[in-house]
Amino acid sequence: MKKTGTELTGVKEIARRANVSIGTVDRVIHNRKGVSEDTKKKINAIIEEMNFRPNKMASLLASRKILNFAILIPAVSDETDYWSYPLNGIKQAADEIRQFGVTVQYYFYDLNSKSSFHKAADELLKNEPDAVLMAPSFVEDSMAFVKRILELELPLVFINSDLPGQPGLTYIGPELYQSGMLAAQLISLAIQKQDKILTVNISTDLENNHHLLRKERGFKSFFESSGNTNRIITLHINDTKFDTAEKVLLHELTAEPAIKAIFVTNSRVNVIAGILAKHKQTDILLVGYDFLKKNIDYLITGQITFLICQRPKEQGYLGVMALYKHLFKISGVEKSTYMPIDIITKENYRFYNG
Structure with a gap:
């Protein structure tokens, strides 16, 4: 591969000072065999003295190392297209690093099925990847899987939830607790002292969706720490079908007519918005998550007041690039990268590029 003028000059100067050939310097830079330990030490000392940094692209191409990254994330479903966004970011990163011999394999599971998670995880391990990116759900099952990954000493990146x-x-994703606190602050600015607040967790297996519970804890802690007297009611909906969710929500709203705000802890806020719209309940402030088409449609009509967005495409992209940087020793990787918490309204959604 043709080197840049600056790098060629550097390699030439190192070879001159060490009194060796350019080829010998190149072998040391790329950690190839055929150079004695004494010569290697001499060349490395000169490299350090000159603060020489070889062209990273040239180094990667010269290494010719083939690596396989495994991606374990939920599948896109009829209920929510949220996971199409991290997937798009992952694919973008995969396209960029393909030239360096990196292949990416995808393993999808159903958020409503533990068995599908186990099947995808087992298939992933059978194919012996070099690194893993995962979006964990089903806490106990994910922890058992992570234990197997760590026993194999594979680099592991979490996105969306740690x-x-x-x-x-x-970990690359939202700071879940602070995200919940932000939702509480938004609601606190728009309700009266006598109003009640409903937090809604829509999940078939809430105990294993700890990220929803951490948002809820952050939400409640805001009101507790601020001395706010609004009563907060929690509603768990463990059947994500519209008809079932409708029945459960209407029962709660009938029993508690003072509810004037609802906080939904995930992207299924459009389910609640659809129920409120169907029954012409437009006086309830509604806050939820994610820049999805169904959510935006209800944001435009005013049924959803605020959407909190966590840049899922960027999470996927940065997750793959973290593995790439680590394995190719391009740079260090931070232990966590928290996404900005974006607040989307019907006034600014057109300009959002998160």
């Missing part, structure tokens, strides 16, 4: 206490290369 697993508390579980080591990995890095």
Whole structure:
């Protein structure tokens, strides 16, 4: 591969000072065999003295190392297209690093099925990847999977949600607790002292969706720490079908007519918005997550007041690039990268590029 003028000059100067050939310097730079330890030490000392940094692209291409990254994330479903966004970011990164011999394989699971998670995880391990990116759900099952990954000493990146206490290369996603606190602050500015607030968790397996519970804890802690007297009611909807969610929500709203604000802890806020719209309840402030088409449609009509967005495409992209940088020793990787917490309204959604 043709080197840049600056790099060629550097390699020439190193070879001159060490009294060796340019080829010998190149072998040391790319850690190839055929150079004695004494010569290697001499050349490395000169490299350090000159503060020489070889062209990273040339180094990667010269290494010719083939690596396989495994991606374990939920599948896009009829209920939500949220996971299409991280997937798009992952694919963008995969396209960029393909030239360096990196292949990316995808393993999808159903958010409503633990068995599908186990099947995807087992298939992933059978194919012996060099690194893993995962979006964890089903806490106990994910922790068991992570244990197997760490036993194999594979670099592991979490996106969208981390697993508390579980080591990995890095976590890239929202600060879940602070995200919940932000939602509480938005609602607190728009309600009266006598109003009640409903937090809604829509999940078939809430105990294993700890990221929803951490948002809820952050939400409640804001009101507790601020001395706010509004009563907060929690509603768990463990059947994500519209008809079932409608029945459960209407029962709660009938029993608690003072509810004037609803906080939905995930992207299924459009389900609640659809129920409120169907029953012409337009006096309830509604806050939820993610820049999805269904959510934007209800944001435009005013049924959803605020959307909190976490840049899922960027999460996917940065997750793959973290593995790439780590394995090719391009740069260090931070233990966590928290996404900005974006607040989207019907007035600014057209300009959002998150």
